[in-house]
Amino acid sequence: MTPKRLLEADPELEQQLLTRREAIGRGARTSSSVAAGLAMGSVPVALAAVAKDAFAQGGLPGVIVDVLNFALTLEYLEAEFYNRGLAAPGLIRQEWRAQVDQIRKHEDAHVAFLRRTLGSRAVNKPTFDYTAGDGSGNGPFRDVFTNERTFFAVAQAFEDTGVRAYKGQAAYLMDNRDILVAALQIHSVEARHAAQIRRLRNQKAWIVGDSRGDLPPNTQAIYDGDDNRFHFILAQPASGISMTHSFDEPLTKGQILRIVAPFIVGGAP
């Protein structure tokens, strides 16, 4: 989305930025990064700067920083994974490389976006063990960068996890709607990725029941509870299997961290 389209889409954001612009016009004290962002006409830069300003003034609650750092950790995990996969000679067949590269591009962009938004509060990238070996490099996915099948199995695990992770955190971001909407915009991109990886693997693009499909049993926690049919206070009446692939379900931060812990050397943060 171009900056112009973001402004069109978000009149409130526009208003907020215009207010900033007026403030700058009036010579109000505004950080140079906000001014720079506006001068460049770059909404995302300005957005990140607004968030940073709010934080500098003690306005960005710790809970939002925690959520964004949690998201950043997952994005680090995905970004390095696709970069290493694409760099591994002969791993990914030629006709799939462009699609994987498109996902890689987005995960890199998510890392950059979250780091900019968090500024000095951004956590550092952990060291990853993509074999899920707790740092041993000898876990159940030990051929992840030499066996295409394993690589795409892990990719599906990461993407389906990412969708459920963002979904579970959205409600914590409601005090900052710019950040909330950005998180939702990342969330639906993760869903697109998940669908495509699943399709490449000859799986349905949507999760049926709480089925992990052909993934190994150690991934089941990623799918547990996705057969839920209680939404808000309503139970969706049973009517066949379509009921459960019509709603994606959230997972809590704790549930997600338990899923990704084996991939993070030294354990989950």
Place this chain on the structure above:
Amino acid sequence: MPNQRREDMLPGDTVPISTRREFLRRAAIATALVSPAAFTGCHVLGAAGKNKLDFGDDFGLLNLMLVLETTEVRFYERVISAPPRDLRPGEFEILRDIKANERQHLRFLKRALGPLRVKVPASNFSSVDFTSRRSVLETARNFEDNGVATLNGAGRRVKLPEFLTIAGKLVSVEGRHAASLRDMLNPGSRDFAGDDVVDENGLDRAITPDESLRRSSKLLVNPPRIVGI
């Protein structure tokens, strides 16, 4: 499913109810949803009137989704009842799954809205060639991309955390549909999450309710107006 896990998953658990007023507000809405019969005046919660979608509360969003999902279901039902002859292997099954998903979404919305439900305008599919795979898939793709962008944009104004969670449960399924349809239209390309919908920050689109209706307007006879924003 064990009780404990279901408790974990309840959206109400994701954000604690912090004030008495918040509790009462949610209880009022819960009551309205559980016993629509006890609920005589739709205006109590500022529901939408005739051919208007009132975004003064979250029911505006749910009603907008009702309009979009109803239109989608009518579209997919027509496709499934008489599919284009040039569909490729496996594509009918995908469209049938998508239809089933949208029907479930619609079912949820109808029950959640109860008496607050607006009358959905008639559909106008004159722009769709139901005998053409491409026309059908492109129409479907537009529905799904629009649904994603609408629900993302709704994050700016949704008030109850529970409804934000519901929007989240729907939007990623719409995203999975959109990616699939895009890949069917241009197999093996980057289009499933193409640069036309995902920007340089890796962000999907987010649009206002007005923009959402505008993009759907050619498929709606006498589209409703958005008020209360």
